[in-house]
Amino acid sequence: MNANERVIVALDVPDLESAIAFVDKLPQVTFWKVGLELFTSTGPRILEILKSRQKRIFLDLKFHDIPNTVAGACRAAASYGVDLLTIHSTNGKDALKAAVEAVQVGAEKAGTKPPKLIAITLLTSISTRQLAFDLKIPLELPEFALQMALLAQESGLDGAVCSAQEVGQLRESCGNDFLLVCPGVRPTWAEKADQKRSLSPSQAILAGADYLVIGRPITAAAEPELAWNQIVEEIKTLS
Numbered sequence: 326m327n328a329n330e331r332v333i334v335a336l337d338v339p340d341l342e343s344a345i346a347f348v349d350k351l352p353q354v355t356f357w358k359v360g361l362e363l364f365t366s367t368g369p370r371i372l373e374i375l376k377s378r379q380k381r382i383f384l385d386l387k388f389h390d391i392p393n394t395v396a397g398a399c400r401a402a403a404s405y406g407v408d409l410l411t412i413h414s415t416n417g418k419d420a421l422k423a424a425v426e427a428v429q430v431g432a433e434k435a436g437t438k439p440p441k442l443i444a445i446t447l448l449t450s451i452s453t454r455q456l457a458f459d460l461k462i463p464l465e466l467p468e469f470a471l472q473m474a475l476l477a478q479e480s481g482l483d484g485a486v487c488s489a490q491e492v493g494q495l496r497e498s499c500g501n502d503f504l505l506v507c508p509g510v511r512p513t514w515a516e517k518a519d520q521k522r523s524l525s526p527s528q529a530i531l532a533g534a535d536y537l538v539i540g541r542p543i544t545a546a547a548e549p550e551l552a553w554n555q556i557v558e559e560i561k562t563l564s
């Protein structure tokens with residue numbers, strides 16, 4: 326994979342007009358992430374627009390509900406012909422298995438390719454302290470993230486979303502066929518903002534990430550194209 330194909334840009338903007346303006350401003354970006362803010366605002370219209378421009382799409386809706394509801398949502402989402410789709414590992418095994426089946430059914434019914442279904446292990450905005458004291462999870466953070474990835478793998482999912490700080494351990498345990506996608510990645514020149522567990526683009530790739538998800542360091546930059554180029558150049562130095 327080329328360096329530029331490994332970076333998924335998070336299109337976290339409030340409306341269709343701003344989304345189209347960004348996609349047109351950065352024609353070199355081949356993979357866009359549509360998340361809760363934009364999808365709630367525009368519905369599937371943004372997906373149609375990205376597809377008409379031959380872009381790959383990560384639909385990051387992070388489903389979290391009972392098995393029947395999660396399966397219904399996955400069936401519907403799979404009909405859009407997106408490339409990646411997220412649900413939380415903490416849905417539990419029954420919901421994860423139901424989701425795996427649902428994306429196949431939804432895609433087949435729509436005559437499209439099923440998305441790769443990937444599970445959120447632990448949001449990159451959660452710190453070790455928050456995991457222990459707010460969420461009361463009695464496991465070390467890397468161990469919790471690993472267990473959530475293994476649960477997703479055992480349930481038949483294609484991969485997981487994890488912080489770059491844990492990706493090395495997950496890669497070692499889950500193997501090379503398990504897709505690992507890392508958000509919260511920060512070049513040294515970018516602000517971390519609400520991200521608590523980040524590494525730089527080159528560190529994340531070296532540790533074993535397949536894809537990096539990067540939003541504000543590009544979309545909130547004074548010169549988004551320059552920011553994109555710097556990130557891609559950093560990754561290219563590895564090859």
Ligand SMILES: O=c1ccn([C@@H]2O[C@H](COP(=O)(O)O)[C@@H](O)[C@H]2O)c(=O)[nH]1
Nearest residue numbers: 335360447448449508509538539540541
């Ligand atoms: O654990 C997670 C899961 C998803 N995200 C999403 O990735 C982007 C990151 O955007 P930045 O602006 O680069 O922080 C955002 O859309 C999140 O919803 C995540 O950050 N962490």
